Amino acid sequence: MIVERAIFAIKPGTSKADFTAAYALAKPHIAGSKGFHKIELRQGVENPDSWLLLVWWDTVEDHMKGFRESDAFAEWRKHLGPFFASPPAVEHYEETI
Numbered sequence: 284m285i286v287e288r289a290i291f292a293i294k295p296g297t298s299k300a301d302f303t304a305a306y307a308l309a310k311p312h313i314a315g316s317k318g319f320h321k322i323e324l325r326q327g328v329e330n331p332d333s334w335l336l337l338v339w340w341d342t343v344e345d346h347m348k349g350f351r352e353s354d355a356f357a358e359w360r361k362h363l364g365p366f367f368a369s370p371p372a373v374e375h376y377e378e379t380i
Contacts, residue, residue, distance in 0.1 A: 284320065285340050286376045287374075288337055288374050289371045289372065289373045290372040291334040291363075291367060294332070295368070301366075302334070302363075303324075305362045309358070312356070312359045312362075313338065313356075313359055316345065317341075318341035318344075319338070319345070320339035320341070321338070322337070323335075323336070323337045324336050325337075332368070343375050
């Protein structure tokens with residue numbers, strides 16, 4: 284299993300309520316994807332315009348090919364994309380211990 288880590292830089296002045304409402308609409312589109320296990324979203328403490336997204340997948344391919352190349356990803360981005368100040372920084376991590 285791998286973990287996707289994405290850092291979202293949200294446009295300054297965006298309300299937490301607006302962003303979390305959009306996330307609630309977007310979440311079912313990723314949660315229904317092949318290889319998906321779990322998702323967490325956390326707001327930055329020192330920088331509230333920074334959000335950390337963690338998604339557990341079976342494989343990198345489930346994320347990068349299965350989800351990112353699907354209609355579900357387009358729906359995900361439709362809800363969240365307008366809030367991004369810059370493209371999300373995404374990396375994948377594997378369990379080693």
